[in-house]
Amino acid sequence: MTEGGDWQRDVLRELADTPAAPASTGPVEASPPMPPAPVDPRLPSPPPQPASPTRPVPRGTRDPRLPLPTPESVPTVDPRLAHALGRPQHGDSLTQRTGRSLRRLTTSAGQDVAEQTYLATELQQPVTTGRIIAVTSIRGGVGKSTVSALLGRTFNHYRHDPVLTLEADAALGTLPVRMGAESVRWSCADLAQILTPAMQLTDVTGYLVPVADGGWLLPAGQGRVGAPMDVRTYRTVTLALRRYFAVTVVDCESLPGDVARTAMDTAHARVVVAPMTAEGVNGTRQVLNWLAQLPHAALASTAVALSASSPDTTLDEKTAATHLREAGVAVVSLPYDRHLAQGGPIHTVMLGQATRDAAVRLAAEAMHRAVRVR
Numbered sequence: 001m002t003e004g005g006d007w008q009r010d011v012l013r014e015l016a017d018t019p020a021a022p023a024s025t026g027p028v029e030a031s032p033p034m035p036p037a038p039v040d041p042r043l044p045s046p047p048p049q050p051a052s053p054t055r056p057v058p059r060g061t062r063d064p065r066l067p068l069p070t071p072e073s074v075p076t077v078d079p080r081l082a083h084a085l086g087r088p089q090h091g092d093s094l095t096q097r098t099g100r101s102l103r104r105l106t107t108s109a110g111q112d113v114a115e116q117t118y119l120a121t122e123l124q125q126p127v128t129t130g131r132i133i134a135v136t137s138i139r140g141g142v143g144k145s146t147v148s149a150l151l152g153r154t155f156n157h158y159r160h161d162p163v164l165t166l167e168a169d170a171a172l173g174t175l176p177v178r179m180g181a182e183s184v185r186w187s188c189a190d191l192a193q194i195l196t197p198a199m200q201l202t203d204v205t206g207y208l209v210p211v212a213d214g215g216w217l218l219p220a221g222q223g224r225v226g227a228p229m230d231v232r233t234y235r236t237v238t239l240a241l242r243r244y245f246a247v248t249v250v251d252c253e254s255l256p257g258d259v260a261r262t263a264m265d266t267a268h269a270r271v272v273v274a275p276m277t278a279e280g281v282n283g284t285r286q287v288l289n290w291l292a293q294l295p296h297a298a299l300a301s302t303a304v305a306l307s308a309s310s311p312d313t314t315l316d317e318k319t320a321a322t323h324l325r326e327a328g329v330a331v332v333s334l335p336y337d338r339h340l341a342q343g344g345p346i347h348t349v350m351l352g353q354a355t356r357d358a359a360v361r362l363a364a365e366a367m368h369r370a371v372r373v374r
Contacts, residue, residue: 068190068193068194070185071185071186071187071190071222072185072222073183073184073185074183074184074185074222075182075183076176076177076181076182076183076184077177077344088339088342088344088345088347088350089338089339089342089350090338090339090350090352091337091338091339091340091350091351091352091353091355092338092352092353092354093338116360118364119360119361119364120158122364122365122367122368123154123155123158123159123360123363123364123367124158124159124160125367125368125371127161127246127247127371129242129243130241130242130243130244130245130246130247130248131242131246131247131248131268131269131367131370131371132238132242132248132250132263132266132267132268132269132370133151133247133248133249133250133267133268133269133270133271133366133367133370134250134252134260134263134264134267134269134270134271135147135148135151135249135250135251135252135270135271135272135273136252136253136254136255136260136263136264136270136271136272136273137254137255137272137273137274137275137284138254138255138272138274138280138283138284138286138287139254139283140254142273142274142275142280142307142309143273143275143305143307143309143334143340144169144251144252144254144273145167145169145173145174145175145178145251146178146307146340146346147271147273147305147307147334147362148165148167148175148178148249148250148251149165149175149178149179149251149346150346150355150359150362150363151165151249151271151359151362151363151366152165152179152211152215152217152249153179153211153213153215153346153348153359154359154360154362154363155215155247155249155363155367156211156213156214156215157213157214157348158363159246159247161245161246162201162215162216162244162245162246163214163215163216163245163246163247163248163249164208164215164216164217164218164241164244164245164247164248164249165179165211165215165216165217165218165248165249165251166188166217166218166237166238166241166248166249166250166251167188167217167218167219167220167250167251168188168220168229168234168250168251168252168253168259168260168263169220169229169251169252169253169254169259173219173220173221173251175217175219175220175251176209176217176219177343177344177345178344178345178346179209179211179217179345179346180211180212180213180345180346181209181211181217181219183209184209184219184221184222185207185209185222186207186208186218187218187219187220187221187222188218188219188220188221188229188233188234188237189221189229189233190207191207191218191237191240191241192232192233192236192237194207195236195237195240195241197240201244204241204244213348216245218237218241228253228257228259229253229259230258230259231258231259231262234259234262234263235262235266238250238266247367247370250263250267252264255287264291264298265294265298267301267370268301268369268370268371269301269302269303269366269367269369269370269373270291270298270301270302270303270369271302271303271304271305271362271366272284272287272288272302272303272304272305272329273304273305273307274304274305274306274307274320274324275307275309276306276307276308276309276313276315276317276320276333277313277315278315281306281315281320281323281324284304284324285323285324285327288302288304288324288327288328288329289327292327292328297373299327299328299329300328300369300373301369301370301373302329302330302369303329303330303331303332303362303365303366303369304324304329304330304331304332305332305334305362306320306321306324306331306332306333306334307334308333308334308335308336309336309341310336311336313336317333321333330365330369332358332361332362332365333358334355334358334359334362335352335354335355335358337351337352337354337355338352339351339352339355340355
């Protein structure tokens with residue numbers, strides 16, 4: 001594969017060059033059976049031959065000789081509860097939206113255009129191999145899946161090559177709901193048993209959930225309580241899928257889970273979601289200190305999303321961001337947004353302007369580190 005070339009076309013060409021079994025040109029006539037050899041009655045009868053033994057399949061292991069059954073499609077939200085989601089509301093109030101429109105008419109847009117051009121250039125960087133961006137946090141409920149969905153939608157909007165958002169948190173994660181998936185069927189554990197090097201992109205996407213705004217989604221499960229994802233499944237799936245997708249955003253479990261530690265150690269870039277509280281910022285700083293001890297440049301390829309879950313946050317944002325930047329990472333503040341706080345599917349057009357801008361900056365920071373930091 002050449003540097004700077006069309007990596008997706010090269011992958012498909014490699015797959016097309018894989019030798020396949022010769023196709024049958026027509027029905028094959030069965031050969032007549034051989035007549036049995038004559039038996040001499042003067043000779044003793046030969047002893048019976050034992051049947052060839054069948055290799056036993058360990059308990060709990062799928063027999064590879066049997067096809068994998070197609071799982072049942074399961075809705076991401078119980079239909080009895082779906083009507084209770086209510087009507088989505090805008091992240092900005094009507095007054096804020098009106099004021100922003102007036103400011104556009106009275107101010108120069110030159111600086112905004114320059115910044116947007118720079119961010120778009122960072123987001124659209126060409127890649128020769130798929131880049132994995134892992135998202136995690138110190139605990140659940142701080143917006144990790146929300147940030148993963150925002151990143152996935154942002155990359156889908158700006159890039160023209162395939163983008164995958166992968167859920168690696170089987171603990172009843174909310175990523176499929178945030179991405180707007182109405183139902184899920186295949187999971188990471190299912191694909192770990194199916195993926196083969198001979199599969200093409202069109203084969204792989206048949207097991208994924210298409211996202212309304214573009215891109216693809218692979219859930220960790222079907223929204224049921226079950227066994228958590230193991231490290232082997234995570235490695236198998238991510239290593240196999242990265243050849244088909246330019247960017248893969250991984251919604252990991254919270255630290256210090258085994259899959260989260262593995263993802264943070266092996267990803268090209270990392271995003272740590274920090275709640276905008278004193279204890280949240282302090283715990284995130286401990287995670288950054290741990291990343292600094294990894295044998296490669298993990299800290300240099302890390303960005304922090306400082307997320308506000310309430311409009312009444314009392315923690316000083318500048319002080320918190322400065323404390324995190326002392327570790328040597330980029331910090332992007334994600335403001336409180338009424339649309340995100342409402343829950344349910346994320347509609348990009350209904351996000352607050354500050355939230356959309358922060359999502360683009362965070363995605364650009366992550367992509368910059370995934371491509372240029374070694």
